[in-house]
Amino acid sequence: MKTRAAVLRQSGLPLPYAESKPLSIETVDLAPPGPGEVLVRIAAAGICHSDLSVVEGLRPRPLPMVVGHESAGIVEAVGPLVEDLRPGDHVVSVFVPMCGHCLPCAEGRPALCEPGGQANVNGTLLSGARRLSCEGVPLSHQTGVSCFAEHAVMSRHSLIKVDPDLALEEAALFGCAVLTGVGAAFNSARVRPGSTVAIIGLGGVGLAGLLGVVAAGAGRIIAIDTNERKLETAKALGATDLFNASDEHVVQAVRDATRGGVDTVLELAGAVAALELGYNIARRGGELVTAGLPPPQARLSIPAVTLTGEERTIRGSYMGSAVPIRDLPRYIGLYRRGLLPVDRLVTHRLGLEDINLGMDRLREGTAIRQIITSF
Ligand code: ZN
Ligand code: ZN
Secondary structure (H helix, E strand, O other): OEEEEEEEOOOOOOOOHHHHOOEEEEEEEEOOOOOOEEEEEEEEEEEOHHHHHHHHOOOOOOOOEEOOOOEEEEEEEEOOOOOOOOOOOEEEEOOOOOOOOOHHHHOOOHHHOHHHHHHHHHOOOOOOOOOEEEOOEEEEEOOOOOOOEOEEEEEHHHEEEEOOOOOHHHHHHHHHHHHHHHHHHHHHOOOOOOOEEEEEOOOHHHHHHHHHHHHOOOOEEEEEEOOHHHHHHHHHOOOOEEEEOOOOOHHHHHHHHOOOOEEEEEEOOOOHHHHHHHHHHEEEEEEEEEOOOOOOOOOOOOOOHHHHHOOOEEEEOOHHHOOHHHHHHHHHHHHHOOOOOHHHHEEEEEEHHHHHHHHHHHHHOOOOEEEEEEO
16 A cells, blocks of 8 residues: 655755655555454654754664654554454554563563564664665654654564553553653653652653652652753652753752752753763762663763662663553543643643754753654
8 A cells, every 4th residue: 555654765965854854745655464463553653853863863773764763553454363453543653662582571571572672773674674664765663653654563572452442642652751751761761659769861761750759759859850841740740850961060969959869860861961960969879870872873871880889770661661461551541630741841842844843942941741743
């Protein structure tokens, strides 16, 4: 079949993207779903900072590629061997397909699925196939999702079925921002009631993490960013203390305000400076949980002796250390009860043709979550 999709053919084009248009809206070919695969009509897709990083060229990917990795949609058709989804079902995409058979999957850590991770690096579905092409030239899939498109073929293992009465615009957020941010707070950091938690980097994932920290009952919630508007948003969502990361005395200011540092730091900025700041504001015995994605060549420098002498910990958190089949229904349940108001992260709704403008807004920090709702 034919479908309309946002294709990235070259990264690192000049700014603004609204003019250089790195993402071209094209009519492409989409092959039918193979065994274990599903054809989904995309209803809503969120623009995430990781998409911007791919457009900027900071996260090299096999191009050309149809981008997008946070979505919700409606099943239109299923391939052979898919017996638990049918046309009309509502689904949320997950950006690591879970094979169910590798060691991390067997250990209950499907975010680290080995064949899933390899397929994502290769730009294929979990099966190894590419179902997208343009004039006979294969197009890569972004993390098995490629949802900046009218339709997508995804592995069954990239999809979680959700209740049809949840608005798909809201459901989309759960696929990346909520899974990653809230999961970092609940699963990776295991935030304790009454504890002091700092969040560095207040984009969509960071603010979702903040909502998770609020829901987990943290006592003091310290929001840190360089953007004053984002700090104000964090305050409205439940942060108790705000610090601007561009203040050269920020480490001392946080340590003073918390009598020696915070219990847990969530770093969601994806920058080495943010990681170092996060480590330096953790108290003796404190933990830095990082869910940001710095460029592959970035290196972190910390005073090594403090790992032992102060029992400080650094913990990585990929996709919120999620078990999506377990976590997504829980997070959706918290959302429905008003305990995780993730709809407040949405600042813009736009059409697929305005996606380059959306990338500019994200870069400039004038948007939190932008949801594409027409394709
Ligand atoms: Zn994302
Ligand atoms: Zn696996």
